[in-house]
Amino acid sequence: MKKQNEIKWFKPLFTMILVLGVGAAVLVFSNESSYENEIDLKTEKVSGISGINKEYNEQKNILDSLITLKAAYDIAIQEKTALSEQLELERKNVENLMEIIKASENPSSAQLKIFRSQLSDSKAALENKILEIKKLKSQNKNLLTEIESQNVVMYKQKAENDTLILKQKKLESTLKDASKLSLSSFKVIALREKSSGVELETTKAKNTKKLKASFIVNGNAVAKTGKKVFYIQVLDQKNTVLGDNKLIEFGNDKALVYSFIVSTDFQGKSANVYGVLNANENPFKKGTYFVNFFDKQEIMGSASITLE
Known part of the structure; x- marks a missing residue:
């Protein structure tokens, strides 16, 4: 139980x-x-x-x-x-x-x-x-x-x-x-003329029939040959340019009044050059005359002469 x-x-x-x-x-x-x-x-x-x-x-x-x-x-x-x-x-x-x-x-x-x-x-x-x-x-x-x-x-x-x-x-x-040509032997003389036509140097103004300006162009083998022209300027006591009294222009506003021109046929050798200024109707008076020698507008030399 x-x-x-x-x-x-x-x-x-x-x-x-x-x-x-x-x-x-x-x-x-x-x-x-x-x-x-x-x-x-x-x-x-x-x-x-x-x-x-x-x-x-x-x-x-x-x-x-x-x-x-x-x-x-x-x-x-x-x-x-x-x-x-x-x-x-x-x-x-x-x-x-x-x-x-x-x-x-x-x-x-x-x-x-x-x-x-x-x-x-x-x-x-x-x-x-x-x-x-x-x-x-x-x-x-x-x-x-x-x-x-x-x-x-x-x-x-x-x-x-x-x-x-x-x-x-x-x-x-x-x-x-x-x-360039060079000039030398610058000279000026007065000449009188005899009845025979022979010209003699003088210093008398009344006897002077012409002024003879001369110079020598020196020889230069590299200079251009041919005709060379030179300008002669003759001034009297009143600084009047005698002779032709002509004006020539060379350009570049360069000009020259000259009395006469001379030229020569340059062939590289020395050459004697001269020119004359005749009395003509204007006889030379007493006093000193100045002669300048130019190759174009460039003066190359000068000379003077006094006439009595």
Whole structure:
């Protein structure tokens, strides 16, 4: 009887323990599942935030690189080379890309890829232009060196030419001076004429029928040969030109009033030349007469005579 009561009491107890155990297990499993779901949700949120931060950082890095690249373009443009205009266009592209990136909010991976590609293209363009600038500078340097060398040669050649020209001018001047005729032995005498026609020198004014002016054309082997004309100017006491009293102009505002002309056929050797001024209707008076000898407008010598 006692054993039966114990068995009756044990069954309900066992059933209650079993129910409590199953409930506890369900509760634990439910809690674990909820915890795992919460962890998964937090992980997804962290992953999403990390992805956003990564794209933002990449966007910022691209923009920073573009700022640096623009500064590099600025420096290259300051070189003021033949490529400056092309560099300015490339810099404008960089500035436009910067504005686009600044205006982009949460760019996608595809957009960032495009930005990176454009950045790479701009960098490559700058590198190519810099290489071209270096090449141009090298060519310009070589050209300047060549020009300097040519300038040195030209300067030396000019100096030689100037020396030759100077020598030539000196030679021409020497030849011109050497070819000029020179006169000497300037003399003037008064002549009287005897009834027989013989002419004798005199110093008496009343006896003087003519004044004879003479000179020597010195020999010159390099002077031009042929007819040479000389002008004689006779002045009386009042400085009046006697004889023909004619005016001749030589150009360059040069002119001469002469008394008479004498000429000779010059052949390189010395020649005695003379001319006379006749009294005609104007007898010579007492006093001193001055005679000037001209080769064109250039006075070559003078002489004088005093008649009593």
